[in-house]
């Protein structure tokens with residue numbers, strides 16, 4: 001595969017070919033997608049992003065049970081992920097004030113934040129998710145597939161959260177700039193992203209579940225995010241890949257890599273056991289030095 005010289009989707013530097021990947025997770029298409037790597041900021045990004053990405057989100061991207069409730073309402077572990085995220089915010093600042101959750105999905109984090117005392121606004125493109133948040137969770141949800149434009153219209157917030165959102169965006173840098181601008185002084189920006197410096201990506205490459213072609217358009221490392229946000233007056237105050245969500249992602253990563261496609265479908269018990277064994281074996285490596293598959297980062301704006 002010839003190298004395709006393209007400007008980095010995050011910093012604009014010249015990039016080099018990294019890999020080609022299919023939609024192993026959901027098999028929405030047989031097409032192959034090319035990802036480049038930026039030698040300057042180490043972002044991995046898709047070149048030639050299709051104009052219409054909606055077919056790749058078709059079907060059950062957000063899962064709802066027959067009674068109309070989303071998966072996190074029935075899965076204590078998923079609910080625990082969200083309360084753990086809120087607890088991480090609370091360790092750094094008393095809860096309360098305005099919180100904007102971007103790409104809120106079916107509202108698991110929004111509900112946990114509301115419960116902790118935040119005044120939550122959610123921005124989400126999926127109508128069913130917005131309907132659930134507005135009607136069932138009492139969270140103000142704005143249905144929009146233009147999150148940057150929507151965020152620009154919002155009053156300044158004490159917390160803005162981007163849980164696994166940036167990797168889906170065509171212009172993650174513009175989202176970061178807007179989020180930084182919409183934060184109050186001493187406000188917090190919470191970011192979750194797949195980790196391109198993870199052990200799993202280094203070993204699994206195109207088989208890595210959290211590459212998630214073609215839904216993930218870019219994988220930005222921690223240093224590049226911190227450097228960009230520093231220019232906007234935000235300082236990194238917490239970074240981990242060993243939170244609950246990171247550990248769940250680690251097991252998913254090994255499990256999906258062992259499955260035949262589509263990797264997101266349920267698989268045999270023997271596959272799950274094998275993945276658990278690999279995960280246990282490699283956990284000491286994955287849990288050190290931000291080598292896990294999912295980064296959780298907290299930034300504070302203009303800290304004293």
Ligand SMILES: [Zn+2]
Nearest residue numbers: 008011038041
């Ligand atoms: Zn770059």
